[in-house]
Amino acid sequence: MKVTIDDNVTVLPVTPRPNLVDERVFTMVPGMTCWHRRYLVDDKKAEVECADCHEKLNPMWVLQQLAFAENRYHELHARYHDELKRLGERSRTKCEHCGQMTRISKS
Known part of the structure; x- marks a missing residue:
């Protein structure tokens, strides 16, 4: 179904995109309120918890933070x-x- 508006313009059969203003594809996770610098390790349950805010933490993330801190210390x-x-x-x-120029005393 072609509709001709003018000799030079031809309207193509295109359906408009739906309005996506109300539908969000991504949502932001609330920012960290705690820096998670101190840890409570439960070796029986194999869980790690923040000592300040008591949020459960990923043990691999905690290990990564500790390894980064140790590496920085050695550097x-x-x-x-x-x-x-x-x-x-x-x-x-x-x-x-x-x-x-003057001499530096070594005492």
Whole structure:
């Protein structure tokens, strides 16, 4: 069924899309109210619970958080020791008052 409006315009038989304003495809989960930093581990039930808000947590998520924290700790520890080593090798520094190089006392 072709309807011609003008010589140059032809209306195609297309049905309009339904109005999807009221129908939501995605819904947001409410944001976390707790950071879940302390854990209660029940080894008999094999469950982990937040010590602050008492929400049940995924044990694999908790393990991932602990592994991330440990990795970050080791990186900071290594960086700290590298900085101490670098500072220990220095024997001179620039004086804040006169701008001349001066010896660093090791005592």
